[in-house]
């Protein structure tokens with residue numbers, strides 16, 4: 034299949050792995066963060082880390098949209114979903130994210146009308162089919178999914194669908210990366226840049242990483258050879274004593290992003306002054322809310338929400354996993370009290386979450402064998 038098979042060629046993979054090994058300086062340890070949960074998933078699905086020398090360590094970043102939703106936002110969603118007049122819609126993964134008193138799936142089991150949708154347009158269609166009910170879409174995701182929410186809100190406004198509204202939890206990628214780079218307990222040598230987000234924002238917003246922090250960034254695709262080539266490009270920059278943003282995913286990512294998508298987002302959203310991230314705390318200007326022009330479609334203004342900050346369960350170490358400080362299997366409840374079937378933390382919910390990826394691809398058993 035075009036754009037798939039040629040990026041999964043085992044011979045080329047082995048050649049790239051050999052090149053990475055030859056670039057790695059003897060006695061030096063390299064820590065490379067893959068920002069995006071999609072990369073984490075690819076790395077464990079294809080065993081990419083098994084091809085790397087021991088001196089090259091991959092560290093998981095905060096780029097899984099489900100993983101960063103704090104418990105308080107889940108509680109806000111559940112409070113709206115419990116209202117008898119509401120049909121509450123969200124993506125499938127989101128339904129399983131634990132709040133302080135259970136998940137949206139638990140709320141559904143208790144009688145709330147919670148429905149899974151594949152896109153915000155599905156939610157808008159449900160609103161048109163049920164004019165006597167209030168239909169709320171719980172929007173999550175980085176800049177990757179924000180344009181589709183923006184376009185849907187634009188359509189709802191243009192078509193005058195009064196019973197449709199949105200809880201906006203969209204977040205932006207640059208502020209958490211800056212927060213990570215400011216963190217004293219994390220030493221990184223480079224970043225595998227988020228390919229999906231970059232299709233919208235482009236590669237340019239990541240220029241602050243080499244400029245202000247002296248670290249290389251390579252925007253990467255998601256096939257095994259994409260990820261391997263990106264690691265090779267990062268090590269090549271380090272060997273050459275260069276430090277810049279490079280775009281390995283040029284077949285999809287324009288350096289300046291998708292201007293039309295950015296335009297639509299700018300019309301529909303505005304930056305929140307601050308937003309809480311699971312495990313990372315409050316980060317200023319790191320999330321979006323609906324702009325004044327779209328205030329009438331903002332579910333947080335239409336309904337009462339608790340808006341209360343809820344601390345993560347004591348056993349949960351998602352914050353350390355999201356910051357790359359520990360590996361998933363180092364969390365005390367990994368694979369025992371916390372599994373994909375019964376997650377305690379968000380990183381075990383979505384297939385893009387580092388804990389779920391480790392668990393689903395048998396890493397727990399492997400790490401135990403090694404130990």
Ligand code: SF4
Nearest residue numbers: 351364371378381388
């Ligand atoms: S194992 Fe569960 S609680 Fe621990 S970090 Fe992973 S998702 Fe969070």
